[in-house]
Amino acid sequence: MQINMQINMQSIYSLFLWFQVTYTTLTNEGCSMGRVHVGLDIGTTNISMVVLDLNGGTLLPARSIPNVQLQTGESYAYAQDPHAIESAVRTLLLQVKEPIGSLCVTGQVHGIVYYDASGIAVSPLYTWLDRRAMEQVDGMDSQQLLFEKTGVHLPCGYGLLAHYANRRLKNVPAEAVGFCGILEYITSRLVGKTIDKSDPSCLGPFGAFDPVSSRFNDRVIEEVFGLKESRFLDACSPFELAGYTPEGIPVAFPVGDNQAGFFGMVSDWPHSALVSMGTSGQISLFSTSPVCPASMELRPFLGEGYLHVGATLTAGKAYETLHHCIASIISSAGMKISDEAVFELMKKEGKSHGIPGSLAVDTRFNGSRKEPNARGSVSSIQLDNLTLGNLVVGTIDGIVDELYQFSVEASEVFLAMERIIATGSSVRKNFLFQEALDRKFKLPTSIAQVDDGAGLGAALIGAVAVGALSKQEAKSFVGSMLRA
Template structure:
């Protein structure tokens, strides 16, 4: 029997299949998860019905008996559902910016802060619902809302689930990771006259139910925690650096004292992750790619996107001088300050070159993550190795070099298709009793080498 991890990402839906009997991971299978156009300029949305169909298509490719399914992936965003549990709205993702739209002269983020003292980052679920209420954008047939992970889990077990792992509840906003409760003042303001009962915290590794075929389904787990569980075996001495569309650094600790620049996130009942998260990483690199491509194409030269990426890698390797240009890669703001923007500085008469721009951008991406480590100095000083994941570090040696320059620690590149999906599959194995937690860590050490 196999254990399935489903990673519902921002760009792809990935299925990871773990065969414990054979001690192997099958090649991950993925389907695209495109953006859904709502006509709202501030929206970043996706189609939950299409996501569900993609999940069922992926599961339909499995010929072996399935022992467990665990859903992980993108958090923060919300969708609305009816009494039967069917979606009646798009999924408003973590990149959605409706909370920054002004109504009666003030945006929803600022108003919620003035009313409750809680400053929720743009894209967080409770803030998105608050904004939708003010924008008159709550569907009339909606009986509740949840994240995409709760939605897909509920569709798999055939009911609206009333709980979720604390790793998924935190990104809704105003959730205390120590007590596993939401701030009642915020819930009252966000829900208004509506009933303010919301999702409850599940126990670690708790089952949400079973599919119609009798397959065990766990409550969903956030991709950050699932990725750490799947990629790190020595929790106290390893920093997990993830580079996807955004970037994250995760440090394990049993200490609840976390720097204000970082988030304290619950970790499967074992302790906490101190997490520093950026809004751009691969997206910042992609922005520079678009800029370079536009210059080449404006000269009348036809060039593919892949060729531009190859050019950037080549020029960065051959002619990029670390430290020559300083690039602040907060091109889309930060979680704490969505209105801040990036910059290129230290420009001289002879250093504004393609190679320097590429290396400076990559150093800027990594430096933003390294700064979080410095902020969490008490935990960070215990770190002996960096475990890096994401297509950027697997495909582009310039990112690996930047990690070495900034962290000055041994670095392991996780050669696995989807770390969060692998971690989710392991979580399902633990939830069904196929593995203990120490055994799961041993599996990670043998398969990932971390």
């Protein structure tokens, strides 16, 4: 009787293993089963979802939910609610009616969220715009102190520096057992467990990470955590799976929005520069060389090489600041006007009366990564050129020029570039930005024809991770969309 029970239990266990392997295999063959691949983009402004149907070679209509700022009462904070972000992600996923073959999360990096022993967030998401590292404690800000202790300068908003500042400000939640980025957090919530790895594209923005060796600086880790032998997140392999949802959907490890966007919008990597203009601005150049200018960041790119990235803290945000100024003047005159009407007025005045070069506008309104205390300015003002049209064109030129300066410093790589691929709401909605890009870079400019390139890149990365698509097929897919 006991022998029969053992045999039956062994048979049941074997049947269970067969079912598990068969189910996983069917899931990973999502392309042939008519499954779609989903990219989730957790942006600073919106949480978006891209749904890729490989069978039809199409993108289903993108959906998004606003990602609002959370007021913490701290003047230096720029925070968001990780629970609201998770709720938004799950709401978006419920809108997908087709079977899902893979998931991959991308979006904003640099910031951190603390979690407890159950993996649940116990703090706000302190985003990349947060400035707690500049708060004085005992007469010195955390950025300067970390530099004095380690010799490593971390830009304001980087995750390790944010934790270091929170320790000094006594702002680490008592119940916290660790912290990660919002991309790791949402991925862990999807797979139902805390993850201890992430793609190197997500690890770099924490700071003090070597993209060549894929290791954090031990001295910085020890100082930031205040413990010897401290460890943080490890690097995963390119296109590695983090786990499965309770429904059995494969989930790839998250990828930073810069790398995901490049993968989703650039097909000819060595000859195309990607210029992104959202809240902030970036120029990304692909290279197999790990040597890049000190003013730029070397970022790992999916095991294929590196992106040499020049990043600004304002782009669309600088233009939005000018918009607020104009709107306040109109309001002060007792007139009512919508935000959209103000933007249209700016475009009209810039096109009709803006003279390039008439006003010089420094758009570092929130500083720069290297100089967080730098501020913007308007110069070359004469008696007859301080006009709305010139302010509009000067601001756009200032935004573009800040990005162009990176290409000058990376001239060895940039010389191989044959065109600019531009993305972001600023260039899609305002032709003045494309004109400024053409003037400055003197290369053909293509506007990416997707609403969310990072989300598309994440969807493609998920498809590659489950074997539904090869990397070369993904590049061909992107190339066909650009031609379209």
